[in-house]
Amino acid sequence: MLVMGILNVTPDSFSDGGEFNTVETAVAHGVEMLSEGADIIDIGGESTRPGAERITEEEELSRVIPVINELAAKGAVISIDTMRASVARAAVKAGATYINDVSGGLADDQMHKAAAELGTFYILMHWRGHSVDMNSKAIYGDVVLDVKSELSRQIEKAISAGIAPEKIIIDPGIGFAKEAEHNWELIRRVNEIVDLGYPVLIGASRKRFLGGDSPLEREAATLELTKGLVGRGIWGVRVHSVAPHKKVIADV
Numbered sequence: 351m352l353v354m355g356i357l358n359v360t361p362d363s364f365s366d367g368g369e370f371n372t373v374e375t376a377v378a379h380g381v382e383m384l385s386e387g388a389d390i391i392d393i394g395g396e397s398t399r400p401g402a403e404r405i406t407e408e409e410e411l412s413r414v415i416p417v418i419n420e421l422a423a424k425g426a427v428i429s430i431d432t433m434r435a436s437v438a439r440a441a442v443k444a445g446a447t448y449i450n451d452v453s454g455g456l457a458d459d460q461m462h463k464a465a466a467e468l469g470t471f472y473i474l475m476h477w478r479g480h481s482v483d484m485n486s487k488a489i490y491g492d493v494v495l496d497v498k499s500e501l502s503r504q505i506e507k508a509i510s511a512g513i514a515p516e517k518i519i520i521d522p523g524i525g526f527a528k529e530a531e532h533n534w535e536l537i538r539r540v541n542e543i544v545d546l547g548y549p550v551l552i553g554a555s556r557k558r559f560l561g562g563d564s565p566l567e568r569e570a571a572t573l574e575l576t577k578g579l580v581g582r583g584i585w586g587v588r589v590h591s592v593a594p595h596k597k598v599i600a601d602v
């Protein structure tokens with residue numbers, strides 16, 4: 351199971367308190383995660399916390415591109431966490447080889463075409479709408495079946511836009527338009543997502559549904575969750591703490 355280290359270059363991230371919102375500190379944190387054995391560094395400039403407002407394309411580019419340039423030069427495998435095709439293109443030019451689109455292609459109708467042309471890996475996440483009001487969209491019949499069918503629809507669109515199937519990684523979008531019970535159900539039945547036949551990425555790190563009042567408490571819950579995912583056919587986990595996750599995965 352791969353470990354993708356989270357590098358949020360945002361001033362409002364809950365988990366890192368905006369600590370890494372300058373190029374210098376972001377690069378230093380990226381280097382630290384690399385030394386801890388991160389397989390991929392996921393760099394994002396736009397917060398997707400519930401309730402978050404969007405930022406402009408210019409702001410997003412100014413946050414992520416300098417960090418990608420520096421970490422790519424240090425040999426990191428980089429994923430760009432963006433919903434914008436234009437940002438994905440600039441990020442790939444700067445050295446990213448994965449596009450992590452939390453909207454699965456729904457936020458920008460140029461995204462699938464861009465990913466197809468760029469030929470990078472494309473992480474397609476389950477998504478129902480922007481963070482500002484996503485909680486109102488957490489209505490499901492059977493959450494796992496609904497997520498699977500909505501993912502399948504986006505996978506079909508991605509493939510018809512020219513993305514090679516072997517470049518697609520899927521993600522059930524833990525915490526996105528989902529109540530706690532939906533997140534737990536998706537994790538319990540993750541094998542059904544794996545059955546779609548694509549590599550599966552899980553991003554549960556320090557999210558609200560884990561409970562706890564502080565990042566530290568949520569960190570402990572995250573490690574437990576990752577432990578439980580080992581051996582279940584998961585391709586990777588997207589996490590804040592790299593070394594503890596490498597250890598927990600190796601020890602299971």
Ligand code: PMM
Pocket residue numbers: 356358363365398399431450451452473475521523524551552553554555588
């Ligand atoms: N979660 C967040 C941001 N990007 N990308 C993927 N593929 N999967 C996720 O679950 C995901 C993501 C939001 O979490 P953060 O604010 O802790 O980065």
